[in-house]
Amino acid sequence: MLRPWKTILSIELKSEKAVYRQIAEGIVEEIKRGRLKPGTPLPGTRQLAEDLNVNRKTIVLAFEELLAEGWLMSAYKKGTFVSEKLPQRTTSFRDHKHEPPAPNFAFKTPQRSGDPFIQKIKNTVVFDDGLPDVRLAPMDELARGYKRIFQQSTRWRMMGYGDPRGCERIRKAIAGMLRHDRGLAADQERLCITRGSQMALYLTANAMVEKGDYIAVEDPGYAPAWNTFTQCGAKLIPVKVDDEGICVDTLEKICVKKKLKAIYVTPHHQFPTTVSLKIDRRLRLIELSHRYGFAIIEDDYDHEFHFSSKSLLPLASLESAVNVIYISSLSKIVAPAVRIGYILASEAFIGSVAPIRKIIDVQGDSVMEHAISELMEEGLIRKHARRAYKIYEERRENMERMLREFLDGHVDFNKPEGGLAYWVRLKKQRNTHTLAERLLRQGVSVIPTEAFSFSGQPLNALRLGYASLTPEELERGLTAMRKVL
Numbered sequence: 001m002l003r004p005w006k007t008i009l010s011i012e013l014k015s016e017k018a019v020y021r022q023i024a025e026g027i028v029e030e031i032k033r034g035r036l037k038p039g040t041p042l043p044g045t046r047q048l049a050e051d052l053n054v055n056r057k058t059i060v061l062a063f064e065e066l067l068a069e070g071w072l073m074s075a076y077k078k079g080t081f082v083s084e085k086l087p088q089r090t091t092s093f094r095d096h097k098h099e100p101p102a103p104n105f106a107f108k109t110p111q112r113s114g115d116p117f118i119q120k121i122k123n124t125v126v127f128d129d130g131l132p133d134v135r136l137a138p139m140d141e142l143a144r145g146y147k148r149i150f151q152q153s154t155r156w157r158m159m160g161y162g163d164p165r166g167c168e169r170i171r172k173a174i175a176g177m178l179r180h181d182r183g184l185a186a187d188q189e190r191l192c193i194t195r196g197s198q199m200a201l202y203l204t205a206n207a208m209v210e211k212g213d214y215i216a217v218e219d220p221g222y223a224p225a226w227n228t229f230t231q232c233g234a235k236l237i238p239v240k241v242d243d244e245g246i247c248v249d250t251l252e253k254i255c256v257k258k259k260l261k262a263i264y265v266t267p268h269h270q271f272p273t274t275v276s277l278k279i280d281r282r283l284r285l286i287e288l289s290h291r292y293g294f295a296i297i298e299d300d301y302d303h304e305f306h307f308s309s310k311s312l313l314p315l316a317s318l319e320s321a322v323n324v325i326y327i328s329s330l331s332k333i334v335a336p337a338v339r340i341g342y343i344l345a346s347e348a349f350i351g352s353v354a355p356i357r358k359i360i361d362v363q364g365d366s367v368m369e370h371a372i373s374e375l376m377e378e379g380l381i382r383k384h385a386r387r388a389y390k391i392y393e394e395r396r397e398n399m400e401r402m403l404r405e406f407l408d409g410h411v412d413f414n415k416p417e418g419g420l421a422y423w424v425r426l427k428k429q430r431n432t433h434t435l436a437e438r439l440l441r442q443g444v445s446v447i448p449t450e451a452f453s454f455s456g457q458p459l460n461a462l463r464l465g466y467a468s469l470t471p472e473e474l475e476r477g478l479t480a481m482r483k484v485l
Contacts, residue, residue, distance in 0.1 A: 005043070005048060005051045005052060008026065008030065009022070009023055009026035009027070009052060010022075010026065011023065011026075011052060011054070019054060019058050020058045020059075020061035020062040020065070021062070021065075023052070023054075023058065023059065023062040024062040024065045024066050027042075027062070027066060027071070027072075028066070028071055031071060031082055031086065036082050037082065038082050038083060038084045038085075038086065039081055039082060039084055040081060040082045041079050041080070041081050042063075042072070042079070042080045042081065042082070044079065044080075045059040045060050045063060063080055067080075069087060070083055070085070070086065070087045071083055071086065071087065123443065124440065124443050124444060124445045125443060125444045125445070125469065125473050125474075125476050125477035125480070126445040126468070126469075127444070127445065127446045127447070127462070127463075127464040127465055127466075127469075127477060128421075128447070128465040128468060129271075129272070129421060129447055129463055129465055130302065130419055130420035130421035130463070130465040130467065131332075131336055131420065131465055131467065131468050132331075132332050132333075132335065132336070132388065132392075132420065132467055132468065133388075133391075133467055133468040133469075134335045134336070134337070134468070136384075136387070136388050136391065137334055137335035137338075137384075138334065138375070138380060138381075138384045139335075141375055141380050141384075142334070142338075142371060142372075142375065145371035145372070145374045145375050146367065146368070146371045148371075148374065149367050149370045149371050149374070162366055163354075164192075164354045164355070164357045164358040164362060165191065165192045165193060165350065165353075165354050165357070166191070166192060166193025166194075166342075166364050166369060167193075167364075167366055167369045167370060167373070168188060169369070169370055169373040170193055170340070170369040170370070170372060170373045171188035171191045171193060172188050172373075173372075173373045173376040173377060174186075174191060174193070174342055174376075175187050175188050175190075175191055176376075177376065178344065181304075182300075182303060182313060182314055182317060183313045183314075183317040184314065184316055184317050184326065184344065185317075186344055189347050189350070190344055190345060190346065190347055190350055191342055191343070191344055191350065192342065192343045192350050192353050192354060192357065193340065193341070193342050193364050193369065194329075194341040194342060194343065194357070194364070195339040195340075195341065195361065195364060195365075196329055196331060196339045196340070196341040197299065197301060197327050197328060197329040197331070197341040198224060198228075198341070199339075199341060199361075200327045200328075200329070200341045200342060200343045201225055201228050201264075201297070201299065201327055202228050203343065203353045203356050203357055204297060204325055204327065204343060204345075204353065205228050205229050205231075205232045205234070206232055206356050207349065207352045207353045207356055208261065208262060208295065209229060209232040209233060209234045209261060209262075210233065210261075211232075211233030211234075212233065212234075212235060213233070213234050213235065213261035213262075214234070214235050214236075214237055214258045214259060214260050214261060215229045215234040215235070215236055215237070215260070215261055215262050215263070215264060216236075216237045216238075216239050216251060216254060216260055216262070216263040216264070216294075217229070217236050217237070217238055217239065217263070217264050217454070218238075218239060218241050218246050218264070218265060218266065218270060218271075219238035219239060219240055219241060219453070219454040219455075220241060220272055220273065220449070220452040220453050220454070220459055221238075221241070221264075221266075221271060221272075221452060221454065222264075222266065222271045222272075222299070222452070223451050223452060225264050225299070226454070229264070234261070236454070237254055237258065237260075238454035238455075239251050239254065239263075241270055241273055241275070242275075243275055243414075244275065244277070244278050244281060245267060245270055245275050245276065245277030245278065245281055246265055246267075246270070246277065246281070246285070248281050248284045248285050248288065251263065251285070251288060252288055255288060255291075255292040255294075259292075260292060260294040261294060261295065262294050262295040262296070262297055262325075263285075263289075263294060263295075263296055263297065264297045264299065265277070265285070265296065265297070265298060265299070265315075266298075266299045266300075266301065267282065267285075267298060267300075267312075267314075267315055268300050268302070268303055268306065268312060268314065268418070268419075269301075269302055269306070269416065269417075269418050269419030271299075271301070271452075272421070272423060272449065272452045272463040273423045274416035274417075274418075274419050274421060274422065274423045274463075275416075275423075276306075276308075276312060276417050276418070277312075279312070282312075282315055282318070283318075285315070286315065286318060286320050286321055286323070286324070287320075289323040289324075290320070290323065294323070295323050295324075295325055296315060296321070296323055296324045296325070297324075297325050297327065298314060298315045298316055298324050298325065298326050298327065299327050299328070300314050300326065300327065300328040301328065301329070301332065302332045302418070302419050302420060303328060304332060304333055304385050304388075304389065305332065305388075305389060305392055305418055305419060305420055305467075306417060306418030306419075307392075307393050307396060307417065307418050308417035308418065314326060316344065322346075324345075325343065325344075325345045325349065326343070326344040326345065327341070327342070327343055327344075328341065328342060328344075329341035329342065330372065330381075332420070333381060333384070333385050333388070334372070334381070334384070338368070338372070339364075339365070339368075340364075340368070340369065340372055392420060392467045395466050395467055395469070395471075395474075396415070396416075396466065398466075398471055398474065399422055399464075399466040399474065400415050400422075402474055402475060402478050403422065403424065403478070406475075406478040406479060406481070406482045407424075407478060407481065407482055407485065409427070410426065410427055410428075410482065410485045411424045411425060411426055411427060411485075412424075412425045412427060413425060420465055420466065420467035420468075421463050421464060421465040421466065421467075422463070422464045422466060423461060423462075423463055424461060424462045424463075424464055425460065425461045426460050426461060426462070426485075428485075429458070429460055430458075430460060431450075431458060432446070432447075432448040432449050432450060432458065432459075432460075432461075432462060433448040433450060435448075435462075435484065436448045438484050439480065439481060439484050442480040442483065442484055443476075443480060444477045444480045444481060444484075446462055446464065446481075447462070447463060449461055449462060449463060
């Protein structure tokens with residue numbers, strides 16, 4: 001174990017207290033401070049005796065004391081470990097009535113948690129908010145790409161600091177993808193690579209928002225985005241969402257009364273309701289942005305998975321969309337753990353974002369960026385996306401069939417045109433926090449949708465991600481849901 005025990009366990013040889021007791025007390029203090037976690041292995045008695053320059057019998061006595069009191073546990077031929085079940089109190093060494101001091105400096109706490117997820121327990125069927133199935137991720141290809149990067153003779157160039165906007169190679173690859181697949185006039189100078197779309201949103205907000213600025217948001221909508229804007233000092237104005245997306249008539253009335261800095265939208269597959277913003281509202285939204293001078297922050301979080309006959313291109317693809325800041329990521333294509341997001345905007349705006357990126361994170365993961373670039377250049381990412389598309393399309397059809405089979409009479413829903421989740425409306429009024437707790441006891445995890453409501457009022461609906469569930473897992477989850485409903 002590579003711990004500096006000589007500095008951690010302070011021993012006074014001239015003290016009236018026996019050395020083995022000093023060692024035992026020191027280990028208990030480390031456990032109580034949380035620096036020695038349950039299950040942590042301790043050095044062998046011989047090794048620790050050498051580290052502390054004491055007799056091995058002294059260490060044996062200290063360990064025996066701690067084993068007897070329950071602080072440590074031993075496993076035959078494996079060693080001695082911090083106990084998984086620690087004692088609640090002890091009077092052997094000192095009086096532990098006093099609680100550790102709390103910090104006394106001021107700090108901000110978010111007005112909203114921004115985290116709509118409930119606790120996930122092992123072996124549960126998890127209806128997430130629409131995540132891809134990580135079991136489909138091209139891990140072998142990514143691992144080989146990573147290995148090849150390290151085998152290159154020029155790998156030393158990636159080990160230093162680089163461009164805070166991301167390496168040139170990944171920006172070129174993503175710009176090409178956006179031009180080819182999404183109709184965007186993208187080039188590398190207008191891109192900033194981030195560690196996921198949430199960082200992209202954070203950087204955008206910090207480059208734009210000043211205290212007191214008004215930001216319009218969808219209601220219901222994406223709570224982590226709301227939290228990002230409020231942390232930057234913005235005042236949020238909710239705009240209702242109906243079956244055709246955000247209500248632009250309501251937005252125009254707001255613009256007459258308030259000076260908006262920006263609006264945050266998820267037009268392709270609205271979060272959480274999954275509806276797609278139709279072309280007439282898209283054009284009207286852009287026209288309003290010109291007339292009233294506000295930015296449109298477009299979060300295109302799962303563009304690849306649109307299953308209707310015609311996929312709508314992003315707002316940012318329209319010729320008049322000069323006020324659009326486009327945010328997306330590769331997380332839905334590859335895997336959520338692959339943190340490659342990006343911002344596409346004017347060069348001037350990217351120029352203001354890059355210094356902020358450098359403050360909080362000097363640059364991204366250069367090796368990962370090069371590895372992903374290689375997979376994109378070789379067409380492997382597109383090949384994986386096509387394969388995943390077919391699987392998710394099949395699971396979407398299966399989800400519709402199973403919802404009708406298992407929850408008929410309990411819910412209403414419209415099959416979404418795209419995305420990796422269904423918005424399911426409950427026929428009876430229910431508190432989804434209570435419902436989520438009851439389902440968890442049946443081995444099913446869902447997200448309470450009050451977190452998506454700007455006012456916190458019940459939406460009487462559930463967002464059920466289906467893409468990460470096999471047909472067997474989906475059937476088990478919906479069977480339990482029918483039982484609870």
